[in-house]
Amino acid sequence: MDMNKVMAKLENIYLEKPHRVFSMYLNTDPSDPDQQGGEWRIHLKNGLNSFENYLEAEGDSEELRNYRSIKSKVQQYVKECELNLAKSIVIFATPDEKIWFAERFQMPVETVFYWEETAKIDQLKEMYQQFPKTGIVLTQKEAIKVIDSELGRLKDTKMYLLDLETEDWKEQTSQENEQEPTELGGSHMKPDDFQQRFEANRYRLYKTFASKLDKLAKDKKWDCIYLVGDKVEAQDLMNNMNKPVTDIVNKNMLDHEEKKVMEAVMA
Template sequence: MSLAEIIEEIKGKRDETGILTIHLNTDASSGNLSNGEWKIHLKNGLKELKEEVKEKDNQTELKALKKLQDKVEKEIATHQREMRKGFILVASADGELWKARILQVPVTTSFHWGKTAEMQQIEELAQRFPETALVAVQQADVTFIETSLGIIRDTRKYSWDVESENWIDYEEATTSRARGGGKDDFQHRFAENQHRWYKNLAAQLDKELKDRGLEGAYLIGSKESVSEIESNMNSKHVKGVITKNLGSKPDHEILNEVFETLI
């Protein structure tokens, strides 16, 4: 399900008993959150919501809210070691809606209980960090990371195959058949054919972005390589260029460094 579809599903949901919306800033780099103070903010925020519902003297709502809060606390306790910069949760009293996401982008801590979800921050995040790809290029090896709200949704790694003259699955491209007559020979052929290979890659990236329904891509790599690719891509697909050599890093480290730059 795409981000747009998730947002529409949440916006379309109404629960007469109540819907709980939590935005939680868990960014350890924030001065007041470095020692896990977000756990205190979570506890206090949930407590304040219960007090608000108690004042309404509606036992049905209060019971539903307490039940959801217990479930939320268990969910967060299970995933607290995975927390990055932000966390969003939207859940309805009737159990039909439960959306929880750990984010690589920060949010402003807030708690809301009402018949519909609080959508402002979610929609603002969707506009600022839409469904895009991070394309990390390291010579003839490419990591394509599909992201949504700073979350990795899918990764594809591929490399240039000398014999078929095409970008193929990374595991296939690292065989001796794919790399041809050794490292020195490959480096020589790369130097001679870099422009053509990257032109081919640009066309493949344009198609990949269109097929996946993504808004565009951030190109990551040496200045020479990303400039070559950018010049051959549809300009509407290039969201930005980051001149860092990150292609050899794990996917989550690429994501972290890119979003540190963007934020």
């Protein structure tokens, strides 16, 4: 999903009565002090019911029917993802179903609901400006993990291991990722010998990977690149890249789940 295209499409919507565009930003952040008791459920119920009560009082049966069809879909979506919530839910929908955008994000929002002629994307734009298309690169000597993300959501993960005998960084398949490596980077060397040779050639080896990373950045159209790991290793990698690096995060997080890594980078 290209969020720039999504936002451009949403910006071009204009619907007149009895059709309208539904926009919802719902704060579901469990770390928010105001959400400790699951208050988002009350906010959701009240927000959805307020439009229904208004339309009932206004007496426009066709617009009320259009709204109720969307309300039902929103309730069903939230119910399906209730056990796997993030910090927010953002939904845009139209009665004709030409627009249905529903996503959970690891970014907080201010809870607000709209039923108007246009989609209200101001908060979505702010979220994108804060965390656009981003590459997060985790280094740990002979292993490098690359996380492709957008708006705090995981899009893809790639894992590379160095084969020191061929001096080639090989991407692991998903099946290989599930297995414990039996040898360091495909090498038959003893660990101490491997580390000694790696350190002696680290700069050149990271230079080799930097070209792969530049190509990834171009293909994925990253706006930001974060390097996470040992500061010296990250510096070696950055010095060999053509693409600009947004920041270096001096933390060892290669074995952390992607969600935790993205949260640490966004903090």
